[in-house]
Amino acid sequence: MPRIMKLIIWIAGFILLIVLMRSPIEQTTNSTESLILPLSGKVIVLDPGHGGADGGAVGADQTLEKELALTVSKKLQHYLQQAGAEVYLTRETDRDLANDQTKGVSQRKVEDIKNRVVFMEEKDPDIFITLHLNALPSTQWRGAQTFYHPNQPSSKILAETIQEEIKVNLGNTNREALAINSVYVLKHANRPAALVEIGFLSNPDERELLKQSIYQNKMAASIYYGILSYFSESFN
């Protein structure tokens, strides 16, 4: 056998040995980490509102609710995953969840919202969070606010813990968590669920904040701390 072949075989064997040695070590490290992470074993579905033809609320500068809702959801997903949670987004791109062949905006909206509930049921998460932005004809209103459906006592606690962290960390709202009956995904969640309206696109100052990456990070982190606090309470 030529010396060069021997050398190649030796190097290949050495690389294989390194790979074999590393694999079990990494697995051990991962399982050790998952034992100590605060959200390990928790499954969470995040629902960025709207998408596709449905842009949601629109700011005076054409900022779209669907885009900011997705951006903040992905930031929140990152925080939750770092803490060991298994996180699913109902959408990861600019699309709705209606079937491709369904025509008409209103028909697509009905199907979209039902399919978000179907998605949630399939993933069977411990909690469900839907993210939206507000807009009203008057520009004066501002401040993030968290909502829950009154049919699920744990949803109230979840919404309150999230709202508390938003108030403390952002320091720009005195709004309290509020019960709401009319939100389909909350009503049909059958588990702790909250709607976070992260701010008003109709308020120029708040809209500018919401467009900033640093403010989006703070918002995502506040919701994340609220979720951590919710799971750290003894009743869960």
Ligand SMILES: [Zn+2]
């Ligand atoms: Zn919305």
